[in-house]
Amino acid sequence: MHCHYCDREAAFAAESDGVRVGLCEDHFRERLDELADSDALEQLREQVDVDRAE
Numbered sequence: 001m002h003c004h005y006c007d008r009e010a011a012f013a014a015e016s017d018g019v020r021v022g023l024c025e026d027h028f029r030e031r032l033d034e035l036a037d038s039d040a041l042e043q044l045r046e047q048v049d050v051d052r053a054e
């Protein structure tokens, strides 16, 4: 899976509105900042934990 925002290999997978997208380290951190005040952050963290455990 590649990053949704650039061509790098995705380090994380996030789910937003039922759509699963890959994110590289840089873009993952960018999205975390944007999502910091929303409920989506909890969902994102849970998804990351699952993916990194594989």
Ligand SMILES: [Zn+2]
Binding pocket: 003, 004, 005, 006, 007, 008, 023, 024, 025, 026, 027
């Ligand atoms: Zn990226």
